[in-house]
Amino acid sequence: MPGFLAPYRSDRYHLHDYRGSTRAPRGPTELFNYRHSSFRKVIERCFGVLKARFPILKLMPNYRPRRQRLIPIACCMLHNFIRKEARRDRMFREFELEDMIIEEEAETNICNLDMSQEYMTQMNSFRNEIASQL
Template identity: 50%
Template sequence: MEGFLAPFQGVRYHNHEFRGANRLPRNAKELFNHRHSYLSHAILRTFNVLKERFPILKIAHQYAFHIQRDIVIAACVLHNFIRQEERNDWLFSSVENKLVEEFFNFDEPPDVQSASPLQQQLGSSLRDTIAASMWNDFIYEWNEW
């Protein structure tokens, strides 16, 4: 799918906002934002682990696109093999600590580049549908947070 599903603006977003007494989302928008933040964090951590493990990924832009693609695929295959053979990967812990310290700006959710009004409307509609479905599952089918 082309595009980016932005989080809901003006609604709790970051994982730290869902700790303590306020830990449960209160509505579909908060649940969507919490999961959006969690997924964004997981993707970022994965890319950082790959770049740390395979420094060539930091400079791959020097190669033709098809070679860049093959380098990323090879890195992912090797990474998955390493993870399968060594469950306690020190690199995941190391990158997680760096992310928490260096990356996250707890004031603002991700900024989104402008899209056409039609794209914004389609994205908003899709986001609302996904949020409603998540909320329905959360309310009626989930046993734990």
């Protein structure tokens, strides 16, 4: 999907909203938000360990674009090799902690998202379809 799939605004979203609560997600929209938040945390931890292991990814040197695009690919390949071959790697264990706080970076607009009303309606329809199938 080339767009932004937002959580439902009217329902609980953050994982800490569910911790310690005896109330599980109710209804398809709350379940969607719970899973959306869970997946987001996994992705944040993946990028966190990748950037911690390879600081070059935080502040990319000014190489020619042809070379610069190869750096994240090489880092990901090494990252995946370490993940496969060194299951007890210290960094992976540290970043697997559920409550770990990942440092937030300044938001950058890497790509141009179509935020027109027509497109947002399409994405909301797609989100509703996912929620109804949960």
